[in-house]
Amino acid sequence: MLTSVSQAHNAYAQSLQNSLQSGVTDDTPDSVSDFSSVLSQAVGNAVSTGHAAEAQAAQGLSGGGDMTQIVTAISNAQLALQTTTVIRDRMVQAYQDVMKMSI
Template sequence: MGSIPAATAASRYAATALGQPGDGTPAASGEGAQASGFGALLERAMSATVEAAKASDRAAMEAIAGGGDITSVVTAVARAELALQTTVAIRDRVIQAYQDVMRMPI
């Protein structure tokens, strides 16, 4: 399996989290221009990860109460797990890049 560059993975994840096409190009927004930059990307990714975890919890609680089906619970948990794995991978790449920069000779 091939490796996807971190920037491409991050932009695809952000696009998916925002409900945009997965080609990495942001779709036009009717609310005005969104904040851009790496910090904004990380903020949106973290928000999407938290929302996926909350949706997973809601689906599980609904199933426990007898109101939901197991398919929706498994789907929600899988999405939350994927979002968390992606966020951790991005964090690891950022830390690795920071450490590489710190090791550079002046």
């Protein structure tokens, strides 16, 4: 599980671009709601990628489907899971760092 910071940054940038294309705009002054919507959409995309990979794998087990598409779908799901895990770990570390700060 080796995911670089640039891969996490690219995934965040892609999710931000997807959210802007789906109608979420920067009109709101509350950046927390923007971040939370981007984060929830990123998690939703990771889950849907996992479901698509499962469907491709099930189709392959039943004798149908293209092996290249199956492997690609599983690789995409693996990358989405790794990216989500890295983002979660970084957020937990940032929270712990903030809690260690003296007032």
